[in-house]
Amino acid sequence: MKTIRPRSNSYLVAALVFCGGSLSAGCGKLFVRDIATDALDPSSLSDTEPSIAVNPQHPGDIAVVTFSENWTAATGAPVWKSTDHGKTWTKVFQLVQPNPGEFGPADQKLDFDSNGNIYVAELALAGGIKDYVYRQTGAPNAPLTPGASYGNDQPHLSVDRSSSSPLKGHLYSPWLDFSQPLERSTVAASGNQGIAVNSVGAGDNSAFPNRTSRSAIAPDGKVYIIYKTREGTGGAPPGFENAHFHVNRSDDGGLTWTGLGSAGISVHGAAQVQTYFTTSFGNIAKGKVARARSSDAWIAANPENGDLYAAYVQRDASGFAQIYVARSTDQGATWTAARATDGTHNSAYPEIAVTKRGVVGVLFIDYDDAGSVTLFRHHFARSFDHGSSWDDDVLQTMNPGPLSNASSGFLWGDYEGLTAAKNTFYGVFTGESSGRTTLQLDPIFFRQKSCRWWWTGCWLEDDD
Amino acid sequence: MSKAAKVSSSFVLVAIAVLLSVESRVSAMPGPQAANSSQFEKLLTDRNIWGEDAFRVFASLDRWKGEPSILVFTDRVVGGSKFETPEQAREKAAAMARTMGRPFSKLTPEFATSYKEALARKAAALQVESVPFMEDDSYRLQWKREGAEFLKRQLTMRAVVATYGAPEKTTTEVVHARGDRRPAVLTISEYAGGMLKFVQSDLSPDPGMVDRVVLDVPAAAARILASR
DSSP, X not given: OOOOOOOOOHHHHHXXXXXXXXXXXXXXXXXXXXXXXTTTOTTOOOOEEEEEEEOTTOTTOEEEEXXXXXOOSSSOEEEEEESSTTSSOEEEEEEOOSSTTOBOOSSEEEEXXXXXXXXXXXXXXXXXXXXXXXXXXXXXXXXXEEOOOBOOBOOOOEEOOOTTOTTTTOEEEEEEETTSSSOEEEEEEESSTTSSOEEEEOSOOSSSOEEEEEEEEOTTSOEEEEEEXXXXXXXXXXXXXXXXXXXXXXXXXXXXXXXXXXXXXXXTOSSOEEEXXXXXXXXXXXXXOEEESSOSEEXXXXXXXXXXXXXXXXXXXXXXXXXXXXXXXXXXXXXXXXXXXXXXXXXXXXXXXXOTTOOEEEEEEEEEOSSSSOEEEEEEEEESSTTSSOEEEEEEEEOOTTOTTOBTTBSSOSOOEEEEETTEEEEEXXXXXXXXXXXXXXXXEEEEEOBOTTOHHHHHSOOO | OOHHHHHHHHHHHHHHXXXXXXXXXXXXXXXXHHHHHHHHHHHHTOTTTBOHHHHHXXXXXXXXXXXXXXXXXXXXXXXXXXXXXXXXXXXHHHHHHTTTTSOOOOBOHHHHHHHHHHHHSOOXXXXXXXXXXXXXXXXXXXXXXXXXXXXXXXXXXXXXXXXXXXXXXXXXXXXXXXXXXXXXXXXXXXXXXXXXXXXXXXXXXXXXBOOEEEEEHHHHHHHHBTTO
């Protein structure tokens, strides 16, 4: 659905004045907002496991899904929508029950195609598990239409919207196949908006079960998946296990996943790393804790040159679980990894995105249990030099203890939302509410334009 | 008797009378256990909570011997024991199925009266199955019959509280499956000393509805079945 709106660059003057006086590596005001209100969330739902997508036709149009209202036979589950860059939000109840008796949403992720049509991958529960890709078949806020059922655990979603891709319009939904003796990372691909899908095993489960399946699409239409192989707990402290994080590639629209060999490439080399596999991220003696089992890897592609960035968790010599970012400039064949965090606190839940000028952003969570309660901190770190150095902002520090709708064991979900459109990062996390009658968990939106101060073209470029 | 002695003996008599009165009042008050028992019995016969098929289940609780609890949903009854493999659950289900042809057990008089109509009603037999339990990916025993109603549909916690008051205890439980799909967050409201728990699930289409009732099998059987 193409929308044309008048362009206005007036606000950029202020941004240039602000940044012109600064020698910082990158400027851009961080905008943070609780998107829920008492009116939009009268039942004080937990709004966990948020995802975000931005309409490439009009980046002021932003969509978010969280675990909010469930669908019923009569009413759809909601997509949170903003048409003013995230300043105000509404709930559009357009995720209809896919079939009678199917409960959900029980996992979800969303994306837009190049024309600004929304797609949502949903997991529904009945006697078994079914995934669906919902597509837009009417007006943007009309009920969405579920496609063919496929899959199993934790479906994700990426839509190819690159004008240079020969597979533009194809969509890919990685999921974890529990029907195998050892779980396998699998990708459902569709060339017709999810009306029909074809699932193909993408991970190497010949020796170890897979987990944490995430995807990214390069501008040339090549598709990448990152996943981990779970390699046992020998020598690992409680809550951790040994693993490799692998990337593999499909060069044919998801028909085969052997672009980087049958097993893919380990982004951190041959040695194992230790990563989380726990339902107790945090310090259970000092408050509520979170699940972190598929909360340790993410992948993104530079939308211009196709450089790949993989974020993953590795417990290192600091004694803490840290966020590492590996970069590949050769379509995943080789990787160079560096630590993005400072080695002082346990960290996990990385999501990574890249702007059109190659600025890299990572959303992650760490915790500080030095005091009497555990404080969880949502961070947003940016790198303007391909991951060599990072500027880190704490978006929010939260003690979930007093939040009545924060359930110990599943605080914000397994992952949260981060994406980039043009030169701006857009994110959403489940954090402490602001401006609500009752203090609670809410979806917290943020965005940040990210240009070096001397990138005049970047500042002058209208992101809408 | 001196005046002082008369006054002092009067005090003693008054004190004894007061003590006897207090003692009789205390012994007349139901203890917490008796109150629980009374509430439990009221709950087990409440037709605003149960569909008629539930009473057939309650009259057959001896078949659930060995189960610590049953989970009563609107359309099925599920055993509280979790089995790791389908084979284990199948074996148990087969053994249980062999007991289903027996007539109902003899009930205690108050339950025999309350359940009489439901037990006299003609209905097809309940099917015993072993089923995967989606919530935690375990395998469970299940009783089911097409069209049966065990827990009243549209039962809200608000209605329960209106009749029985606030729950004695409310807890939250996060139930993880083998995979990493959304876990069920259960809000558990306990009554009758925990012998009966109303459970709401955030995965239900309407989380305000009662999703299931967890019934303590040994405690319920001890009250309902005369032959135990």
